[in-house]
Amino acid sequence: RTGLVAKELERYNLDIVGLAETRLADEGELKEPTSGYTFFWKGKEQTERRDAGVGFAIKSILVDKLEELPLGISDRLMTVRVPLSRGGYVTLISVYAPTMVANEIEKMNFYETLKNVLKKVPPADKIVILGDFNARVGNDYHTWKSLGRHGVGACNANGMLLLQMCEEFDLVVTNTIFRQKDKYKTTWMHPGSKRWHLIDYVLVRRRDLQDVCSVRVLRGAECWTDHRLVRCKMKLHIRRKIRSPGMILPRK
Numbered sequence: 001r002t003g004l005v006a007k008e009l010e011r012y013n014l015d016i017v018g019l020a021e022t023r024l025a026d027e028g029e030l031k032e033p034t035s036g037y038t039f040f041w042k043g044k045e046q047t048e049r050r051d052a053g054v055g056f057a058i059k060s061i062l063v064d065k066l067e068e069l070p071l072g073i074s075d076r077l078m079t080v081r082v083p084l085s086r087g088g089y090v091t092l093i094s095v096y097a098p099t100m101v102a103n104e105i106e107k108m109n110f111y112e113t114l115k116n117v118l119k120k121v122p123p124a125d126k127i128v129i130l131g132d133f134n135a136r137v138g139n140d141y142h143t144w145k146s147l148g149r150h151g152v153g154a155c156n157a158n159g160m161l162l163l164q165m166c167e168e169f170d171l172v173v174t175n176t177i178f179r180q181k182d183k184y185k186t187t188w189m190h191p192g193s194k195r196w197h198l199i200d201y202v203l204v205r206r207r208d209l210q211d212v213c214s215v216r217v218l219r220g221a222e223c224w225t226d227h228r229l230v231r232c233k234m235k236l237h238i239r240r241k242i243r244s245p246g247m248i249l250p251r252k
Contacts, residue, residue: 002032006032008221009057016062017056020132021096021132023051037058037059041072052076054072054076062082067081067083076095079091079093080094085239089122089125090125090127091128093129097132098158111165114165126205127208128202128234129203129204130203131200132227133162136155136159137155137159137162138159139151139176148174148176150180166203170206171206172204172205173203174204174212175201175202178214182196183217183219186217187217188226200227211234
């Protein structure tokens with residue numbers, strides 16, 4: 001399955017891809033030499049029920065330039081720190097948040113852990129958080145400064161938790177910044193209502209919003225999931241002449 005996904009990522013020429021709901025056991029690394037990607041994942045132990053799991057798929061040529069490999073925090077959070085030119089860094093965080101039907105304690109624990117991760121990111125680092133938040137943030141940009149003018153639908157309870165965290169850490173939901181048709185923003189279709197919703201996001205620090213060139217759903221991508229792939233193009237320059245990262249962050 002990783003081979004099939006890697007071929008699709010290669011087709012779209014993506015550099016760093018956040019993976020959510022992988023359901024893979026334990027923690028591991030797998031290289032797909034044909035397509036040139038290395039997969040990293042973090043899940044629960046083999047004997048436990050696996051209904052989450054996160055990871056990264058990274059161009060192997062970029063992996064060779066990393067100072068440290070991706071770090072699994074839990075089966076819902078994984079981070080990787082990428083060196084940029086001029087001595088800077090970008091910390092990427094791959095997430096898979098609890099669903100709407102999860103209990104409140106599980107949701108609170110997830111956000112508490114994510115906040116602790118964010119607090120440990122060096123202040124000078126750029127931050128890119130990407131993945132499935134299972135949340136609808138809506139389009140009330142008058143109330144939430146974390147939203148742009150081009151959100152989708154209404155906010156739900158999970159969306160409130162996400163927006164509150166964004167406000168606390170001065171993060172922006174980049175999916176709502178660009179004006180485009182909803183079909184290029186929505187990422188998941190509800191199996192009951194058959195309506196499309198935006199629940200997969202790319203978040204950045206407000207001060208780094210100038211680095212974001214575009215955020216758009218790739219409707220033609222077939223990655224063996226019921227979610228559409230989200231691509232975020234950013235103006236980032238990797239140290240040692242490696243091209244910019246992406247989710248999702250495609251090479252130029």
